[in-house]
Amino acid sequence: MSNQAATLTLTDLNAGQPCCPPISERRIPAESAAVLASAFKALGDPVRLQLMSMIASAPDGEICVCELTPAFPLSGPTISHHLKTLRQAGLVDAERRGTWVYYRARPGILRQLAALLTVEAPAGS
Amino acid sequence: MSNQAATLTLTDLNAGQPCCPPISERRIPAESAAVLASAFKALGDPVRLQLMSMIASAPDGEICVCELTPAFPLSGPTISHHLKTLRQAGLVDAERRGTWVYYRARPGILRQLAALLTVEAPAGS
DNA sequence: GCGCTGTCTAGACGTTCGTCGAAACAGAAG
DNA sequence: CTTCTGTTTCGACGAACGTCTAGACAGCGC
DSSP, X not given: OOOOSOSOOHHHHHHSSOOOOOTTTXXXXXXXXXXXXXXXXXXXXXXXXXXXXXXXXXXXXXXXXXXXXXXXXXXXXXXXXXXXXXXXXXSEEEEEETTEEEEEEOHHHHHHHHHHHOOOOOXXX | OOOSSSSOOHHHHXXXXXXXXXXXXXXXXXXXXXXXXXXXXXXXXXXXXXHHHHHHTOTTSEEEHHHHGGGSSSOHHHHHHHXXXXXXXXXEEEEEETTEEEEEEOHXXXXXXXXXXXXXXXXXX
């Protein structure tokens, strides 16, 4: 379940070199913008952002769905849907071990997004 | 325009201290998640991401709408709508000087979002 | 004043998103 | 094999989004 037959995916970008310089350096090309925007869109929901945070801050680097679901006043399928969105955006990885499924963050992707938003030290403001 | 008269805005967060530690350190509280997610959602559209990039990378720190609009195969009102979204998310500032309106990035906000996505140096990956 | 250009607002339309309940799938335990 | 629990997929519905056209507002020049 990597992704559809789209042109690019964030995972592809991560596999290679750092995809883009910071947005303050030069304009993002249209193709990269589509891929990167999909990653930001995945983070653009409060539930998913908290899920991402819980996964990224898990003590062992991974966390069980059974621990994520009860943390929100939402149904199981809804949480699963959000996790799928994060998965398709390339932000997290899932692995089934026996009965439970464990989620793990992809630090490389997060670092790329952070680098994209980096700006030089402020001159005026 | 999800949270107009809501509890917080990203601009408020920026005015004060750094709002949140990186998501890899601890789980984002629900209130902060709502504000931060709205910022990521604003960046979650290819057009807006490119607009943001063009604004942030403008040589003089600001750029005229008349320069942004012809860069996309979209109508003027549509571009204006996207700029309004970026404005309401607190990511950019607008100023009218005579006939033209100039947009300028808010580096502090971008830095906060970048800091949020920062993760420690990779152990294995 | 009048017209012209640039930008934003208002309303409408089709698409996408977030949520749910019901059902299907995967493993573990009797 | 049967049953039970955990997780995902499937359809459906209302809300939000992205886009458009038409109109309104702000400055400049005649």
